[in-house]
Amino acid sequence: MSDHDTPTSDRGLKGEVTTTELNRHERTLARRSAESRATVPTVEYSSIADVDALLTRELEVGCGVTAAVIAAAAHALRSIPRVNGAYRDGRYELYSRVNVGVTLVSDGLHVTPTIFDADAKPAAAIGGELADLYGRARETELHPSELAGATFTVIDSSEYDILAVTPLVLPTQAGALAFGPVRDVPVVRDGVVAPGRTMQLSLAVDHRIVYGHHAAAFLEEVKSFLEEARI
Numbered sequence: 001m002s003d004h005d006t007p008t009s010d011r012g013l014k015g016e017v018t019t020t021e022l023n024r025h026e027r028t029l030a031r032r033s034a035e036s037r038a039t040v041p042t043v044e045y046s047s048i049a050d051v052d053a054l055l056t057r058e059l060e061v062g063c064g065v066t067a068a069v070i071a072a073a074a075h076a077l078r079s080i081p082r083v084n085g086a087y088r089d090g091r092y093e094l095y096s097r098v099n100v101g102v103t104l105v106s107d108g109l110h111v112t113p114t115i116f117d118a119d120a121k122p123a124a125a126i127g128g129e130l131a132d133l134y135g136r137a138r139e140t141e142l143h144p145s146e147l148a149g150a151t152f153t154v155i156d157s158s159e160y161d162i163l164a165v166t167p168l169v170l171p172t173q174a175g176a177l178a179f180g181p182v183r184d185v186p187v188v189r190d191g192v193v194a195p196g197r198t199m200q201l202s203l204a205v206d207h208r209i210v211y212g213h214h215a216a217a218f219l220e221e222v223k224s225f226l227e228e229a230r231i
Contacts, residue, residue, distance in 0.1 A: 029110060035170075035171050036169055040170075040171055041206065041207050042204045043204070043205055043215070045202075045204075045219055046200060046202045047222075047223050048200055049222070050198055052196055053227065054068055054227070055182065057229035057231055058231060061123060062127065063124045063126065066130060066154075066158075067124070067126040067127035068123050068229075068231050069179050069222075070100050070102060070123075071225070072221075072225035073118075073177050073222055074119040075119060076219075076222045077151070077218075079217075080214055082214045083152065083174050083210055086173055086174050099152075100114070100115045101113065101153040101154070102115060102133075103153065103156065104137055105159075109137060111137050112147065112153060113137065113142055113147055114147065115129055116149065122231065124231075150173065153170065153173060154178075155177070155179075157178050157181075158181045158199075165180065167203075168204070169205065173206075175205040175210055175218070176204050177201065177222065178204075179199055179200065179201050180199060180200040180202070181199070182199050183197065183198055184196075203219055
């Protein structure tokens, strides 16, 4: 057996090793991530929304972009109910309530509280609820019931200079939507190139319940809601 074939540990080659125990939220995240990749056959779709009108409107309303995307997703979930469900044990489950989980990420924070009945709330109300949830999440004051019951998940990756994120689909849901940062880009309007601002939308779905035409229709609903600033 050659030296390359000998099973040896490389820990010594990596220098001093520091081991850190996962906290409760990190353990939950690790478990759900493993379950998602192991059990959910996902397909990803993406689109680009022109958000010039949205950015003007959200400043007037004071809701924030994340709240606007949640409102758009909630509208699309009501319009395309197949996405507001789950595949379980050879059956489809479709949910009567539209509860959107929103992943809040910052230094030392990674939680996904739920905006219940998001389709019945304007973006301004969603924005106020988000601010409250974020503040209490920073103080670890969220109740377990506020971290459950989501029928869909929205991931805000707009703080990072990345093009797109492929979101994880939780086994109890049919899909998840991530949105990236607003970018200043040239766009074509009425045949004329003009300065514009766009946002990348990335949708991942469980292909056992959401097929291509469902996913395309969902993204089109989200895109049109944002581009028409229907908040």
